[in-house]
Amino acid sequence: MNDEERREIILEYNSHPFNKRTINDGSYIKVNSNNESCIDNINLFIKIDNDIIKDFYFDGEACAITTSATSIMIKSLLGKSIKEALDFITNYENMINELPYNKDLLEEANVYDEIYKQQNRKRCALLPYIGLRKAIEEYKRK
C-alpha cells in the first residue's frame, strides 16, 4: 500500500464513517473513549451475545484518524467472536507500536501501518481499540 492509497481509504472513512449512529438501547454496552489531550471523544455501542459481536456502532467527535480507525475496527469485527476480537486488537496494537504482528489478520486496518512515523497520531489510531477493550472487559464482568 502506498501513501496515496492509505490517504484515500482514511479520507473515505472520515467523510463516510461506517456505522456512525447513536444507540439508546440498554442491550448494548456503551463505553466512552477519549484521549488525554481532550479532543478525540467517541462512544462505542456494542451488542455481544454468546461471545459474538452481533452489533456495533459509534458516535462522537474525533479527528480523521480516529474516525476512520473506528469505522474500520467496527467493520472488521462485526460478527467476530470475543476471542477473535482480542487477537485482532493485540495484533493491531503491535502494528502501531512497531512490534511483530500478523499482517494478514488486520486486512484494511493495515492502512495505519506507518502511523508510527507520526508519534502524535498513534494515540488517535489506538483510541477505538482502548474503548473496545473496555467494552469486552465489561461484557466479561456481567
Place this chain on the structure above:
Amino acid sequence: MHREDFEILKTNLIYFDNAATALKPKEVLAKMNEYYNEYSSNVKRGDYDLSYKADTEYENVRTIVKDFIKAHSVKEIAFTSGTTESLNLIINGYFKDKLEVNDEVLLTKAEHASNILPWFKLSKDKGIKINYIPLDNNYEVTLDNVKKAITPNTKVIALAHITNVVGDIRPLKEIIAYAHSLGILVVVDAAQSVPHMAVNVQDLDVDFLAFSAHKMCGPTGVGVLYGKEHLLENMDSLNLGGGMNESFNADGTYLLKYLPNRLEAGTPNIAGVIGLGAAINYLNNMGIDKIADYEKELKTYFINKLSLIPHVNIINKNSHSGIIAFNIEGIFSQDVAFYLNKHHICVRAGNHCAKILKDEIGIANTVRISLYFYNTKEEIDNFINLISDKNKIEKEML
C-alpha cells in the same frame, strides 16, 4: 517585535499558541542562570553573602510584581506555582471558611477548568450554589447580564479577565464596582490579561487576582496570588512548614509569620521567581501598552484576512484580545492543527480546558490562535496561504 531575543524563533517556527504558554527571551534565561551559577542558595535566611543575595533578589521581584500590577503593598503579593494554585489557594484558603450553605458564587461557562473545578468541589463539600452569568450573542459578559444573575445570596463573582477561547476582555471595573455596592467579592483569573495589557489592581479594585509567569515570557512553575491586604490577613495558610512559621512548641502551639511569608511554605521556586522578575522587566522595557497596541494591530490584520476565506468559521470575530478561535468547515480541529504542524506552525486544537463553553457556543472543539508581540504580519500571511487552500489541507492533514 524583539524576535532576536528568542533563540527558538531563529528556526522557521511560527508560534501561535501563546495563550498556552509564551516563549522565553534570553534575558530571562540568563537571569535564572545567573542565580544558579552565581548565588545558588536558599532564601528567607541571610547568614552568608550568597543567601543574602538570593533573598534580596527574590524579595525584589515582589516589588517588581507589586509595581507591575499597581498593588498597594508587597504584602499583597504571594508567589505560587501558577494561576491554578493561586485560584485554589484563594478558594480553599479564603472562601471555604467564609461561605455557608446556599451562598452563591457566579461564574460563566467560558471559564477555564481552574476557575470552575475548585468551586465545584466547594459546592460538593459545603453546599454552596454555583450559578452562571449568561453570555451575550458574542459569548461575552456584559454588566447587564451580571446584574441579572446576581441574587441576594450571591457572595462571590469569579471571572477571567480575558477568557482563553473567546478572548473577550471583560468590563471588570464596572462589574467590580457594582458587585462591591452589594458587598460581593470578585476573584479574577488574569492569566490571559496580565501578559498582554496593563492591569491595575487598585484601579479595578479587584479583591483577588491570579496569574502565571510562563504566559508572560517567564519560566513555568511560578505564579502570583494577589489579594487585598485585609482579605489576605483573613486567609488561611493551607500549606504549613518551613519559612512561614515564627515558632512552634512540643505542646502543639505555633505562631505563623506575617504576610506574605505566611502563604509561602517550604523552599519556593527561587530561580522561577527571579525569572518572573526578569520577564516583567523585559516587558516593561518594551512597554506593556505598546505590546497591547501591537497585538491589537496584528489581531485586526488577522481577522480581516481570515474572514475572507469562505470555509473558515470564526467563533470570536469581535473580541479584542489576541485570541482567535475558528473551525474549517468539514475538517476536525485536530486535523487542522496536525496539518499546520507539518508546516511548523504551532496552534492548539480542542476545548482549551473550557469544557462547558460548548453549552454556549454549541461547538466543543476549535482551532485556537493566540498572538504575542513577537508574531508578525508575515507569519499571518503564511498562515492565511496555508489555510486558504482546503484541498491542500485535506491532502496533507493525515
